[in-house]
Amino acid sequence: MAFEKLSHSIQELNENVQALVQSNAEYYKLKAFKSGMKGATSLVLILLVGFFVIFAVMLLSVALAIVISEAIGSPSSGYFIVGGFYLLVGILIFIFGKGPIEKLMLTKISKSVFKESNDL
Numbered sequence: 001m002a003f004e005k006l007s008h009s010i011q012e013l014n015e016n017v018q019a020l021v022q023s024n025a026e027y028y029k030l031k032a033f034k035s036g037m038k039g040a041t042s043l044v045l046i047l048l049v050g051f052f053v054i055f056a057v058m059l060l061s062v063a064l065a066i067v068i069s070e071a072i073g074s075p076s077s078g079y080f081i082v083g084g085f086y087l088l089v090g091i092l093i094f095i096f097g098k099g100p101i102e103k104l105m106l107t108k109i110s111k112s113v114f115k116e117s118n119d120l
Contacts (some may be wrong), residue, residue, distance in 0.1 A: 064082055065081070
């Protein structure tokens with residue numbers, strides 16, 4: 001009689017442990033899916049905004065180059081001035097921008113990834 005109760009208790013314990021393992025696996029799959037989707041939607045949003053910002057900057061740069069060219073009186077000088085400005089900014093970012101950009105990205109991404117929410 002005692003052996004049957006012990007056997008039944010061990011069988012219930014085994015079933016409960018299997019249910020716990022399965023529910024934990026489902027929870028972590030759901031949590032990984034949520035994190036992946038947050039990253040994917042953030043990437044799509046950044047790409048869309050980046051595309052439109054780059055397009056706007058290109059159009060404004062052409063307009064500025066035309067204005068500078070007309071003010072100076074040389075048709076191509078405005079384009080060279082605007083191109084040189086962007087080249088200078090690019091070189092400065094390459095030389096001095098790695099640390100601040102890395103720090104900014106690390107803080108933004110870590111806040112997004114490690115933010116605890118009550119959804120899960």
